Amino acid sequence: MSHSKYSPSKDRYTDSVGYRYCGKSGLQLPTISLGLWHNFGDVDDAEEAEKMLKYAFDQGITHFDLANNYGTPFGSAEKNFGKMMKDLFSSHRDEMIISTKAGHNMWDGPYGDGGSRKYLIASLNQSLKRMKLDYVDIFYSHRYDPETPVEETMGALSDMVKQGKALYVGISKYPIEKAREAYRILKENGTPCLINQDRYSIFTREVENEVIPLAKENGVGFIAFSPLAQGLLSDKYMNGIPENSRAAHSYGFLQKSQITAEKVEKIKALNKMAAQRGQSLAQMALAWLLRSNDVNSVIVGTSSVIQLQNNIDALKNISFTDDELWRIGELGV
Numbered sequence: 001m002s003h004s005k006y007s008p009s010k011d012r013y014t015d016s017v018g019y020r021y022c023g024k025s026g027l028q029l030p031t032i033s034l035g036l037w038h039n040f041g042d043v044d045d046a047e048e049a050e051k052m053l054k055y056a057f058d059q060g061i062t063h064f065d066l067a068n069n070y071g072t073p074f075g076s077a078e079k080n081f082g083k084m085m086k087d088l089f090s091s092h093r094d095e096m097i098i099s100t101k102a103g104h105n106m107w108d109g110p111y112g113d114g115g116s117r118k119y120l121i122a123s124l125n126q127s128l129k130r131m132k133l134d135y136v137d138i139f140y141s142h143r144y145d146p147e148t149p150v151e152e153t154m155g156a157l158s159d160m161v162k163q164g165k166a167l168y169v170g171i172s173k174y175p176i177e178k179a180r181e182a183y184r185i186l187k188e189n190g191t192p193c194l195i196n197q198d199r200y201s202i203f204t205r206e207v208e209n210e211v212i213p214l215a216k217e218n219g220v221g222f223i224a225f226s227p228l229a230q231g232l233l234s235d236k237y238m239n240g241i242p243e244n245s246r247a248a249h250s251y252g253f254l255q256k257s258q259i260t261a262e263k264v265e266k267i268k269a270l271n272k273m274a275a276q277r278g279q280s281l282a283q284m285a286l287a288w289l290l291r292s293n294d295v296n297s298v299i300v301g302t303s304s305v306i307q308l309q310n311n312i313d314a315l316k317n318i319s320f321t322d323d324e325l326w327r328i329g330e331l332g333v
């Protein structure tokens with residue numbers, strides 16, 4: 001596909017989504033980041049993907065979240081993003097925070113999965129090639145690997161920073177005691193952990209107990225993934241499973257079995273509450289996460305510009321009454 005010419009909006013930083021400092025670091029992240037897990041692979045609509053990236057950047061969304069295995073087939077999201085970086089955004093590289101990760105299964109054999117130094121360093125080199133970049137801004141260990149000492153995984157991350165291939169490093173989905181160990185080791189190595197990325201939404205609140213408080217105590221930022229529970233926290237599944245939705249796709253990660261009658265009842269009640277606030281359910285779900293500054297950013301994964309636009313409008317009202325918070329607490333469990 002040949003890319004149309006693009007000059008970003010001149011107002012992108014004055015009329016923008018706004019920024020929050022990531023933990024105790026000097027790095028600011030946009031309140032809303034764009035994730036490329038779904039919707040940017042070879043099976044997806046390339047034209048819409050390009051429109052979403054441009055629209056995001058025009059709204060001041062400077063952070064794009066990837067991983068080695070994003071897209072169908074694996075690696076295609078990085079490859080497609082790389083093409084757009086080269087053709088559309090190359091003169092704006094210094095305005096962008098691009099993250100990638102390794103930790104889940106990526107290639108055959110013993111070195112394409114887990115947390116070994118061998119896997120992580122080889123994978124980052126591959127990601128840089130696919131994305132046509134000299135460095136990434138954030139590299140994550142995508143998950144804790146019980147077979148690899150945390151020292152080895154963190155040592156690999158620290159070396160990436162020292163080699164200039166990553167500016168910052170982070171962890172994702174680590175059990176709490178392993179996160180504590182990772183923070184300590186990275187600090188000792190002189191490459192402090194920038195950020196912890198974990199699942200957080202009205203429907204999945206486990207991180208409130210220990211993950212977010214520990215990150216805060218260590219000056220580490222927190223960024224929420226799947227803030228809409230992969231689309232469940234929207235009006236889309238209230239009356240069945242629409243064609244073209246994530247749950248309808250054979251290659252999507254949202255399973256039809258997750259959309260139970262009980263869940264739909266909760267979605268309907270939450271949708272009613274959102275309407276009373278003058279918001280869509282997706283907007284209320286994002287606003288609910290961003291009501292606290294402990295959440296530095298939420299990573300949304302939209303399939304259209306319209307969804308992205310709708311999600312950005314969540315920022316118009318991110319305050320909640322005690323009664324609303326109580327009701328969301330009751331419905332979210």
Ligand SMILES: NC(=O)c1ccc[n+]([C@@H]2O[C@H](COP(=O)([O-])OP(=O)(O)OC[C@H]3O[C@@H](n4cnc5c(N)ncnc54)[C@H](OP(=O)(O)O)[C@@H]3O)[C@@H](O)[C@H]2O)c1
Nearest residue numbers: 035036037065225226227228229230231234245246301303
């Ligand atoms: N670290 C990790 O292990 C990890 C794991 C998962 C995700 N992530 C990151 O987090 C990002 C976001 O995850 P996610 O895609 O699951 O996020 P999500 O925002 O919870 O779900 C995205 C899906 O919700 C639907 N949606 C979004 N906005 C909508 C709106 N305004 N109205 C109606 N539906 C809407 C779309 O579904 P349809 O496609 O059906 O339209 C979209 O594909 C990923 O891209 C990735 O960067 C990281």
